[in-house]
Every structure is written in C-alpha cells, then in structure tokens.
Amino acid sequence: GPNAGHSVEFNGEKYGLRLTPSGFVHTDAKMLIGAGVLVDPEVFMHEMEYLNKYDVKERTFVDYRCAIIEKQHKERDQASDHLFKKIGSTGTGCGPANSDRVMRVAKLAGEIPEMEGHTTNVPLEINEALDEDQDVFIEGSQGFGLSLYYGTYPFVTSKDTTASTAAADVGVGPTRIDEVIAVFKSYITRVGEGPFPTEISQEDAEEMGIEEYGTVTGRRRRVGLFDMGMAKESCMINGATQIALTCVDRLYPQCERTQNYSDLSSEIKKFIDEIEGETGVPVTIISTGPDLEDTIDLRDELL
Structure with a gap:
C-alpha cells in the first residue's frame, strides 16, 4: 500500500x-x-x-x-x-x-x-x-525484515512482504515464476521502532555519508551495517535466485556511477564475494548511483 x-x-x-x-x-x-x-x-x-x-x-x-x-x-x-x-x-x-x-x-x-x-x-x-x-x-515493496510473519514482530508492517506473497497478491501462481531477485541495500535502514542489531549512531552515519530520510514520512531513517544473517534468511525464505545490490556508491564513494565490474575496487569485490559465499546466491545487478544508468548488469555472464 x-x-x-x-x-x-x-x-x-x-x-x-x-x-x-x-x-x-x-x-x-x-x-x-x-x-x-x-x-x-x-x-x-x-x-x-x-x-x-x-x-x-x-x-x-x-x-x-x-x-x-x-x-x-x-x-x-x-x-x-x-x-x-x-x-x-x-x-x-x-x-x-x-x-x-x-x-x-x-x-x-x-x-x-x-x-x-x-x-x-x-x-x-x-x-x-x-x-x-x-x-x-x-x-514488492517494504523490506523482508518488516514481514508480518518473518520480520521483527511486533515492529513490522501489516502484511507479509516475501516474494511468494507478492506473486499471490497479483494472482500469479508459483509455477509461473522464473527468477526471484532479492534487493539488498549495501547498508540497512528502517523507519520506526524495533530491534536493529547492526544499527550505528546517526553521527557515524553522517560521517559515512549514509544518512537518509523516509519518502513517505520525511522522518530520519535509522541506519545500520549490512546484516549477513538477515541476508541469508531472506534468500532462504524468498527462494532468491539473484541478488541486486544497491547503494554501493554510498558505502564506497570511489565507485560512484561505475558501469563496469572490472572498474570496482578489490574492497567492493570482496564485499560482493562475501555476500555470494554466505547466501549461495549470485549478485547479478550492482547499483552504483541513483540513476537507472548507474548499473552494472552481470546477468548475461552469470545466468
């Protein structure tokens, strides 16, 4: 909604x-x-x-x-x-x-x-x-961690937010789904109350240049580091076949608007390797800026 x-x-x-x-x-x-x-x-x-x-x-x-x-x-x-x-x-x-x-x-x-x-x-x-x-x-909209069933209950939204529910919500049966893309931001944010194991202070977020404000409420979002445990659980419950990793440029400004994987730093590639290794799911899309064109698309190479 x-x-x-x-x-x-x-x-x-x-x-x-x-x-x-x-x-x-x-x-x-x-x-x-x-x-x-x-x-x-x-x-x-x-x-x-x-x-x-x-x-x-x-x-x-x-x-x-x-x-x-x-x-x-x-x-x-x-x-x-x-x-x-x-x-x-x-x-x-x-x-x-x-x-x-x-x-x-x-x-x-x-x-x-x-x-x-x-x-x-x-x-x-x-x-x-x-x-x-x-x-x-x-x-789908809203994060996996806000799922009414699998999220940080009771600090969740009023519905399930998994891929299965998104498909059911529009009337598509599970046998008709070819790919499930889990969208991970390179760091985590949330608006509102609730547990947040990897949360950092707003001062640290400002220093890192990753402070954010909610699109709907205008409230300042709480910010945290990437949660590998939640990423693994999300991939498992959603049945992810691909991962789209966004806001890499916010965490690693040196890669801003880069469109070639070979141009990424070894630090970023190590981060991507860790995500793939822990989740068992390939990172096929990497967003390095806010515009649609600021994207590295690896799907042809990996699928």
Whole structure:
C-alpha cells in the first residue's frame, strides 16, 4: 500500500512514489496493482497527475478487488498510541484497512466512483501476458525484515512482504515464476521502532555519508551495517535466485556511477564475494548511483 515509498531517478529527474510501480519510466509498460495491495484513491490520483509526462493514467490500473483506504483508516492509524507511537506506523491507514479487509467490511476498488475507469482484472491480464511470452516483472515493496510473519514482530508492517506473497497478491501462481531477485541495500535502514542489531549512531552515519530520510514520512531513517544473517534468511525464505545490490556508491564513494565490474575496487569485490559465499546466491545487478544508468548488469555472464 501507500505506506512504503520508493524513489526513482531517471535521466537526472527524481520521483518519490507510494503506489505506482517503478517501471513507469518504460513508456511501453503496463502498470498493474494487484488485489493484495491497499489503494488510497487520493494517493493514486495524485500520482497519475504527478507522472502525467509519462502518460501513466492510460496504462496504470488496479485490480477491482483491491481494498480501499478511507479517511477513517488514516484517522484510526494516527490516533492509535500502539501503532503510531509504539510501533512507529507511517500513519497512512494501512493497518486499520487491512484489519477491515480481514473482517470483510473494507470497500473494494470496483465499488467506489473514484476508481471508475481505473480498475481491471489483474490476474487475468498478467497470466494472458505470460501465455503470450511477454515479460512480467512483479515488484514488492517494504523490506523482508518488516514481514508480518518473518520480520521483527511486533515492529513490522501489516502484511507479509516475501516474494511468494507478492506473486499471490497479483494472482500469479508459483509455477509461473522464473527468477526471484532479492534487493539488498549495501547498508540497512528502517523507519520506526524495533530491534536493529547492526544499527550505528546517526553521527557515524553522517560521517559515512549514509544518512537518509523516509519518502513517505520525511522522518530520519535509522541506519545500520549490512546484516549477513538477515541476508541469508531472506534468500532462504524468498527462494532468491539473484541478488541486486544497491547503494554501493554510498558505502564506497570511489565507485560512484561505475558501469563496469572490472572498474570496482578489490574492497567492493570482496564485499560482493562475501555476500555470494554466505547466501549461495549470485549478485547479478550492482547499483552504483541513483540513476537507472548507474548499473552494472552481470546477468548475461552469470545466468
């Protein structure tokens, strides 16, 4: 839902998004939001206008069975001392809306006028695309460590965040998945409360140049070093077949915007080797900067 923000930088322009899939920059791609995703109509409509230069309104649709976040859900979220103050909820109404979905009282996208003309049958569209050998990319949001089942409970989000659930949320069966890419940042961040074994002080984060702020809340993120134990568990539970390693340039500024693996320092290569050795999963994509072009793609060499 709109509780997890993601930043996309393309051709030097930066976009902060909450619902629209990051593939919007590909103007021939169709963006579909599956039934397992909560939709706030205000956020959805704002992003359709915000990204109008990419004509997203004509190619972005939500499943008619998506549960709707209403004003009262946001009010309940922000008024809850447990959710908003203890857990550190983003206050976007996702927990209460998911609660109403479980109680079978949530409104669905196909039932409200605000979403008229913006809904479709997402599983049917995706599976027909697969039948025609088209490429389908399923994007999940929020980290594995925030999974309702496998994360740092109770300091987690209101749903499971694993690859299996992402596939189920858009109506794709497990036999149709070819690759599972686990996306690891070179260091860890989290917004809100909860255990954080590798956390470092904000002063150390500033000194390392890796301080961050949340896309949705604007709150300063807590920062920690790479957690190999969590990486191994994430690869195991998600069934990862590839790893995309991002923000390498933030940890190792000397490699900023590098596009060739051979140009990386021995220190970075050692870090990558350690991740591959511990997880048993190849690192196939390395991000060395914020723009889409700042990427080292090793998939042709390793797959």
